[in-house]
Amino acid sequence: MTNGIRLGVNIDHVATVRNARGGRHPDPVRAAQVATEAGADGITAHLREDRRHIRDDDIERLMETLTLPLNFEMAATAEMVGIALRHKPHACCLVPEKREERTTEGGLDAAGGFEHLKPIVHDLGAAGIRVSLFIEADARQLKAAADLGAPVVELHTGSYCDAESETERARELERIITAAAEAESLGLECHAGHGLTYATVKPIAAIPTIAELNIGHFLVGEAIFGGLPEAIRGMRALMDEARAGVL
């Protein structure tokens, strides 16, 4: 951990490139090793129900070889809970999934899905897994996360990153700042992620109550041009600058 904020590197889209051709290259588990050497604080991998990027075998190999904490992103389904309970990763982040979406649209409806989520959060927590809920920066969802007994929330930064004007981006940032403060007052550890880039990371990393950012797609894209270690080190440097007040 550096300056109080951790960088979790999401390796999903290394698997997207591999799966475009089949076979084994590029290997997301090798990417996790490279990320470890480059100073990542954790590795995130999302086993989608349709297995479009990360596959079961990747999770098995990560659990065997990884020296960093694994943040296992998963839908709140019986199948995924079974996989999580078998592997017991450091953390499970419950995310919403739609078959037809290109990427994770919006946050988990922790309030609307309270009764469904309650036993899942309980069972994962009872197995010693740190449960996180990937939610929108919204007071109702934060309250539901706290009432569910999840120790962690991850705020979806997609709307902030995709904002089409500076006014809209400022409004989205304000929502995240307010939610991060609310999370702290509810006793929740606060993470954030989705769509973050060199251009958008600093205002989010500067929020003092955010303990972790999970970043993947942009880093994998940058790796094409300058290598994965350089991309990770570049992101790490921006996060550290933001934390030190250099915006």
Ligand SMILES: CC(=O)[C@@H](O)[C@H](O)COP(=O)(O)O
């Ligand atoms: C939940 C989330 O934000 C990530 O898992 C991530 O964006 C990579 O997976 P997808 O792009 O498949 O949503």
Ligand SMILES: NCC(=O)COP(=O)(O)O
């Ligand atoms: N939970 C967000 C994540 O792991 C990374 O999202 P992205 O940077 O790949 O969009």
